[in-house]
Amino acid sequence: MSxxxxxxxxxxxxxxxxxxxxxxxxxHEGTARRIILKNEEDHVIxxxxxxFAVVGVVLLPIIAAVGAAAAMLTKCTIVVExxxxxxxxxx
Numbered sequence: 001m002s003x004x005x006x007x008x009x010x011x012x013x014x015x016x017x018x019x020x021x022x023x024x025x026x027x028h029e030g031t032a033r034r035i036i037l038k039n040e041e042d043h044v045i046x047x048x049x050x051x052f053a054v055v056g057v058v059l060l061p062i063i064a065a066v067g068a069a070a071a072m073l074t075k076c077t078i079v080v081e082x083x084x085x086x087x088x089x090x091x
Contacts, residue, residue: 012078019070019078020063023048026080027059036079037069045069045076 014022019037026032027050035048046069048062070076 008082010080010082012080013075014078015075016070016073019073019076020067022078023063023066026078031082032080033083034081036081037066038077038079039073040075042077045073 012022023035023037026035032050034050036044037046037048039045046066048066
């Protein structure tokens with residue numbers, strides 16, 4: 001059971017103008033391992049791996065790149081792979 005809970009995926013469908021705010025919110029929560037941005041046809045536009053090394057100033061160019069990609073999209077899907085901290089506490 002804990003293997004299934006080791007990580008989970010969530011999907012958010014947003015308009016291009018909402019992408020930056022949603023990604024900033026996800027990063028601020030601090031539980032995401034990776035963020036995947038997909039277009040309307042479900043093709044991956046960008047993948048953002050989030051590790052402890054990716055913080056602060058390093059995120060600024062990533063956010064700018066997401067903004068540039070989002071500007072060309074009318075609708076997109078944000079897939080968030082999250083780490084599940086509850087598994088560690090069940091042990």
